[in-house]
Every structure is written in structure tokens, then in C-alpha cells.
Amino acid sequence: MAELLGLAASIVQLGGAGVELSKVLYTYVDSVAKSEKxxxxxxxxxxxxxxxxxxxxxxxxxxxxxxxxxxxxxxxxTIKQGCEAVFAEISDIAEKRWKVDSDGKKYLSLLGKSTWHFKEQKVEHLRSRLVSLKLDLSLLLSVLLLAHEHARGYQET
Known part of the structure; x- marks a missing residue:
């Protein structure tokens, strides 16, 4: 049971980390006009x-x-580990293109702007992996909810 609670907590925590990554990507989009979409x-x-x-x-x-x-x-x-790996790769791609000015503000370097198109294929691959992981998560959620209803039905009888 402790293993389950630890896994559940780490999955929720990973979701929070992904939200932060999403924010970084939305900020990144403001700096890179060509690859905005x-x-x-x-x-x-x-x-x-x-x-x-x-x-x-x-x-x-x-x-x-x-x-x-x-x-x-x-x-x-397994799905959690897959998400962690994809999030790390995406973060690595995005973070390498940022610089920090003397005020501590992040900005996209000229090199970062100009090299984004070289990463398009990698990013598309990562998007495909995310879609697959999202489908796996949805399927797992459905199975868990069905199992929950099934187990609850047995407890009521």
C-alpha cells in the first residue's frame, strides 16, 4: 500500500512539473515567431x-x-517513467536556448531562435510519444475506474 501511495504521489507531482514545463514552452513561444504553432x-x-x-x-x-x-x-x-523521460527531453531542448540577463530575466538567445527549426523533427517525435502516453494514461484511468466499480460492487454484496 505504501508503494501505491508513493507512486500516486509521484504521478501527481510529475503532473505539476509538467505544468511548469508547459508554462516554459508557452513563454518560449512568445520569443520564437516562426515556430509558434x-x-x-x-x-x-x-x-x-x-x-x-x-x-x-x-x-x-x-x-x-x-x-x-x-x-x-x-x-x-511505466507510463510515469515514460512521461518523465519525454518531459526531460522537451525541457532540455527548450532550456538550452535560453540565456539569463544581468537582471535574472530569461530571454531566448539569437542562436536559440535560429536553431529551433533543426529540432522540429525531434519535437514532432516527442509530441507523438506524448500522445501515445496520454492514450495509455486514459486507458489506465478507464481500467482503474472500472476495477473500482467492480470491487465496490463486490463489497456491497
Whole structure:
């Protein structure tokens, strides 16, 4: 049970980290006019994935122990690891293009602006992985909710 609560908490925490990444990407879009649509789309995918992560995390926290299988817990952990990896790659791509001025404000370097188009293929690949992970999260959430209802039905009888 402690493992489950730890996993649920880390999934919710990852969702929060993804929200911050989404904010960075939206800020980034203000500095890169040419790639605005791609970055906005990526930020939107990150945000939706975070929403799904938070729903799965909350569902795991509130789940009846009888409704959870080892496989569901393992699947949740695997999906979480996949999201962490994609978020780290996206963050790496975005952060390398920022500089900090003497006032501590971030700005997009000229090199960062000019090299974004070289990363388009990588970003598209990451978006595809996010979409896949989001679908996995949605499926897992559906299975968890169905298992919860099934277990609750057994407890009531």
C-alpha cells in the first residue's frame, strides 16, 4: 500500500512539473515567431498529459486496494517513467536556448531562435510519444475506474 501511495504521489507531482514545463514552452513561444504553432501545440500536449497524470494519480490514491492489480501498478509506474523521460527531453531542448540577463530575466538567445527549426523533427517525435502516453494514461484511468466499480460492487454484496 505504501508503494501505491508513493507512486500516486509521484504521478501527481510529475503532473505539476509538467505544468511548469508547459508554462516554459508557452513563454518560449512568445520569443520564437516562426515556430509558434509547433511550440504551442507541444505545450498543449504537455498540459493535457499533465491533466491525465493528475487524474490517474488521484484515482490511485483513492482506489480500493482490492481493485488494484500488480499489473495496474506496474503499468502506472511505466507510463510515469515514460512521461518523465519525454518531459526531460522537451525541457532540455527548450532550456538550452535560453540565456539569463544581468537582471535574472530569461530571454531566448539569437542562436536559440535560429536553431529551433533543426529540432522540429525531434519535437514532432516527442509530441507523438506524448500522445501515445496520454492514450495509455486514459486507458489506465478507464481500467482503474472500472476495477473500482467492480470491487465496490463486490463489497456491497
Amino acid at each position: 509547433e511550440i504551442k501545440d507541444l505545450a498543449g500536449d504537455v498540459k493535457l498529459t499533465c491533466s491525465a497524470l493528475e487524474r490517474v494519480g488521484e484515482t490511485l490514491k483513492n482506489e480500493l486496494p482490492a481493485a488494484l492489480t500488480r499489473r495496474a501498478i506496474d503499468d502506472a509506474a
